[in-house]
Ligand SMILES: Nc1ncnc2c1ncn2[C@@H]1O[C@H](COP(=O)(O)OP(=O)(O)OP(=O)(O)O)[C@@H](O)[C@H]1O
């Protein structure tokens with residue numbers, strides 16, 4: 001755990017020092033929250049839609065973010081081109097939001113098995129469903145109900161570990177407690193707030209923040225840094241909040257003040 005904590009301190013502080021840009025192709029519902037969270041931790045944001053823009057940002061950034069939450073026909077080409085280019089030249093974080101709904105989302109996510117991300121971030125049902133779609137596990141679970149999870153984080157551990165091994169990267173499963181794994185090391189991270197489940201975009205923005213940290217460190221450290229940052233800042237914000245809207249504001253405030261040390265000091269346990 002000592003080495004992991006040292007890597008977390010460095011990742012948190014390097015992001016503040018370097019200010020890496022982590023461009024996104026992400027859903028229309030939570031785009032503003034994603035950009036603001038990326039900036040709050042010390043990174044910078046750039047949202048793109050066009051095919052050539054997706055390829056260009058995958059060339060110039062260290063890591064980009066792809067979230068399939070709200071798809072339009074053009075996303076088929078843009079996300080495929082950007083994912084292929086990022087697989088070859090840089091890296092991408094995938095949030096398989098609402099996996100299982102619609103032909104385009106299914107085709108896109110099935111295709112990504114051939115040019116996989118370095119980090120997958122999702123709720124438990126999404127992680128189980130992606131592992132099932134890619135033929136990595138055999139499970140009865142993983143029924144996705146829209147964008148919400150119907151499974152527990154614990155029940156997604158085997159799927160997360162199988163996915164992480166397959167992509168040679170890291171997977172984070174979010175929920176009351178979060179799990180981050182590279183397929184060999186699996187860490188449970190504690191904290192956060194029930195308010196997270198009552199606002200939209202906490203998961204989407206967490207994916208964007210994973211991409212910021214992945215611009216300065218390895219996928220496992222990046223996924224854990226982002227997860228811990230949310231758990232620490234979420235707990236602080238809960239103490240300030242009067243309801244869901246003020247929670248969101250207090251959360252961005254807390255995120256903007258976090259240090260690498262704060263991220264490393266989040267309560268964690270190795271599984
Ligand atoms: N009950 C809870 N208690 C503490 N933290 C929570 C709880 N539920 C979610 N979180 C936190 O909220 C963040 C987002 O996780 P969540 O599982 O809600 O993502 P999601 O379902 O993909 O969200 P969205 O799709 O709305 O963006 C994570 O940091 C997670 O730890």
Ligand SMILES: Cc1ncsc1CCO
Pocket residue numbers: 027029030069070097147200201203204
């Ligand atoms: C509500 C919603 N619908 C599609 S994407 C999204 C944001 C949360 O995942």
Ligand SMILES: [Mg+2]
Pocket residue numbers: 097122123147203204
């Ligand atoms: Mg989500």
